[in-house]
Amino acid sequence: MIPAATPLLSVQGLKVHYAVRQGWRGKHFAVRAVDGVDLTLRAGECLGLVGESGCGKSSIAQALLGLVPATAGVIRLDGHEITGAAQVSAMALARSAQMVFQDPMSSLNPRQTIREILSAPLRLHGMTDRAEREARVAEMLGLVGMSPEVASRYPHEFSGGQRQRLCIARALILRPKLVICDEPVSALDVSIRAQIINLLLDLKDKLGLALLLISHDLGVVEHMSDRIAVMYLGRIVEEGGWREIFTAPSHPYTRALISAIPDPLHRDRVPARLGGEIPSPMAPPEGCAFNPRCPQALPQCQSGQVPDFTRLGADHQARCHLLKTGTSHA
Amino acid sequence: MKAGANLYVGGGIILLIFLLAVFAPLIAPYDPVTSANLMYAEEPPGAQFWLGTDEQGRDIFSRIAYGARISLFIGLAVQVMNTAIGVSLGLSAGYIGGWWDEIVQGLTNLMLSIPTIVFALALMAILGPGLPSLLIALGMTDWAYSCRISRAQVLTQKSLNYVQSARTMGFGPLHVMFRELLPNISGPLIVVATMGVGSAIMAEASLSFLGLGVVPPNPSWGGMLSSAREQLMVAPWVAVFPGLALFAAVLGFNLLGDGLRDLLDPHGKGRK
Numbered sequence: 001m002i003p004a005a006t007p008l009l010s011v012q013g014l015k016v017h018y019a020v021r022q023g024w025r026g027k028h029f030a031v032r033a034v035d036g037v038d039l040t041l042r043a044g045e046c047l048g049l050v051g052e053s054g055c056g057k058s059s060i061a062q063a064l065l066g067l068v069p070a071t072a073g074v075i076r077l078d079g080h081e082i083t084g085a086a087q088v089s090a091m092a093l094a095r096s097a098q099m100v101f102q103d104p105m106s107s108l109n110p111r112q113t114i115r116e117i118l119s120a121p122l123r124l125h126g127m128t129d130r131a132e133r134e135a136r137v138a139e140m141l142g143l144v145g146m147s148p149e150v151a152s153r154y155p156h157e158f159s160g161g162q163r164q165r166l167c168i169a170r171a172l173i174l175r176p177k178l179v180i181c182d183e184p185v186s187a188l189d190v191s192i193r194a195q196i197i198n199l200l201l202d203l204k205d206k207l208g209l210a211l212l213l214i215s216h217d218l219g220v221v222e223h224m225s226d227r228i229a230v231m232y233l234g235r236i237v238e239e240g241g242w243r244e245i246f247t248a249p250s251h252p253y254t255r256a257l258i259s260a261i262p263d264p265l266h267r268d269r270v271p272a273r274l275g276g277e278i279p280s281p282m283a284p285p286e287g288c289a290f291n292p293r294c295p296q297a298l299p300q301c302q303s304g305q306v307p308d309f310t311r312l313g314a315d316h317q318a319r320c321h322l323l324k325t326g327t328s329h330a
Numbered sequence: 331m332k333a334g335a336n337l338y339v340g341g342g343i344i345l346l347i348f349l350l351a352v353f354a355p356l357i358a359p360y361d362p363v364t365s366a367n368l369m370y371a372e373e374p375p376g377a378q379f380w381l382g383t384d385e386q387g388r389d390i391f392s393r394i395a396y397g398a399r400i401s402l403f404i405g406l407a408v409q410v411m412n413t414a415i416g417v418s419l420g421l422s423a424g425y426i427g428g429w430w431d432e433i434v435q436g437l438t439n440l441m442l443s444i445p446t447i448v449f450a451l452a453l454m455a456i457l458g459p460g461l462p463s464l465l466i467a468l469g470m471t472d473w474a475y476s477c478r479i480s481r482a483q484v485l486t487q488k489s490l491n492y493v494q495s496a497r498t499m500g501f502g503p504l505h506v507m508f509r510e511l512l513p514n515i516s517g518p519l520i521v522v523a524t525m526g527v528g529s530a531i532m533a534e535a536s537l538s539f540l541g542l543g544v545v546p547p548n549p550s551w552g553g554m555l556s557s558a559r560e561q562l563m564v565a566p567w568v569a570v571f572p573g574l575a576l577f578a579a580v581l582g583f584n585l586l587g588d589g590l591r592d593l594l595d596p597h598g599k600g601r602k
Contacts, residue, residue, distance in 0.1 A: 067498065121500070
């Protein structure tokens with residue numbers, strides 16, 4: 001695949017570490033929530049970021065939005081730099097990237113009307129004309145399939161699905177180029193999920209949005225993403241295009257995740273379940289972080305460095321010792 | 331007592347005292363200070379003097395009416411100051427966290443470990459008696475509870491996504507604290523602030539009783555109690571009626587606070 005001129009979002013060597021103190025005046029530990037992640041995302045594309053809870057996917061989102069400082073690495077978004085000395089202002093970042101949160105129930109301030117929630121950011125970003133703000137609010141409500149009359153109501157008057165639509169409207173109100181969706185449908189009823197997923201896909205095509213879809217649910221990711229990155233314990237273990245990931249998953253972790261998607265046509269097939277839990281990012285295992293749970297772990301997986309990426313195709317790479325034999329290094 | 335009853339009884343008492351204070355010049359039959367006349371000293375309650383007279387022959391009802399002005403003004407002003415200090419500190423400590431949180435928490439624990447009245451006494455001793463020093467002494471010493479409550483409320487609210495969302499929109503910490511968080515934590519704070527008015531009135535009375543509050547001969551309930559102390563055996567009404575007024579005011583504010591709690595509690599049935 002030939003990359004378009006410049007990607008909208010490029011992340012290089014991103015690290016997000018949190019300092020944790022154990023006990024009063026105890027030793028400081030670094031929780032390596034994100035430990036060297038590279039990502040690129042082009043306009044109009046949806047990148048699915050998959051992983052178990054605790055693997056650091058939400059920390060990436062927060063670092064992209066400037067909510068937590070990046071410990072190391074470079075994030076470039078829409079020509080701005082989010083990290084380092086030449087850091088862009090929070091205001092400019094807000095106009096480039098927005099977020100849709102998992103829980104629509106707590107995402108809207110219960111004491112503000114929808115109009116206040118949607119128009120306050122516009123006023124903050126310099127839209128002083130009231131009529132102009134009203135028009136933008138109505139436009140965004142229409143875009144997410146709600147009538148402009150709902151603007152005078154309070155959040156508690158809406159159902160979960162409607163609230164998520166309102167959250168999407170708010171995320172779009174400043175016309176950002178990147179929308180980060182952190183588990184956008186996992187708090188919703190199954191019957192509502194498809195509506196919200198299709199709404200997000202429609203908006204992506206209509207507005208040329210880039211979506212960063214964060215999810216543990218491969219079913220949702222399969223439906224929405226153009227490209228997929230699989231994360232395990234702060235690192236990306238496999239990334240590639242939709243076809244490569246779902247037809248030729250190469251990392252044992254990806255294979256385990258994909259086999260866990262319920263398949264109605266082969267109900268007798270027993271999924272290869274993973275035992276154990278994700279290790280603590282405060283004390284990651286030596287070698288490949290996945291080795292304690294990997295069904296195919298080799299002796300060299302249990303010590304030394306994390307395996308490098310092995311390039312498997314034009315747009316497909318994975319970090320696993322099993323892939324090294326006979327394939328060239330990335 | 332039913333949930334609504336607290337609100338109405340408390341509100342009714344406060345309204346009565348408030349009207350008494352506002353219309354004191356119209357209601358009070360005598361001047362609270364200049365009507366001193368030893369001819370009528372320590373008259374029992376009767377038709378001429380509704381609640382009797384004190385040792386200088388001043389009408390007790392008139393003095394209570396004028397005293398209500400001082401008590402209400404100090405109670406409300408002090409509580410506004412305390413709440414403003416407590417909420418600002420608690421809100422910022424909870425939201426910002428880190429070293430600022432440690433400092434505010436240390437300060438709060440310090441304030442809680444010293445009885446408010448002792449702290450206020452010490453301040454009054456330094457500043458001298460009078461209304462301005464009374465406001466400073468009481469208005470800066472009783473903010474620990476509103477600070478604690480606002481901090482605890484902020485801690486439960488600040489991880490909610492609407493706060494995160496406001497931050498991603500580019501709103502600064504002042505907007506997030508006072509426009510997003512404050513309206514969502516105001517319920518318990520209103521209750522605490524209302525009940526605090528009662529204790530502020532009580533604290534003012536205590537300081538005046540000890541001679542450090544409102545300067546005599548200006549009428550204040552605490553001061554009236556203080557001067558009535560010596561005639562408690564011969565003329566009990568001199569002490570009883572200011573005491574009852576004080577009791578009613580504190581009870582009124584506490585009932586009002588209780589009623590507001592029932593009304594504002596999101597889990598209560600009062601809210602639709």
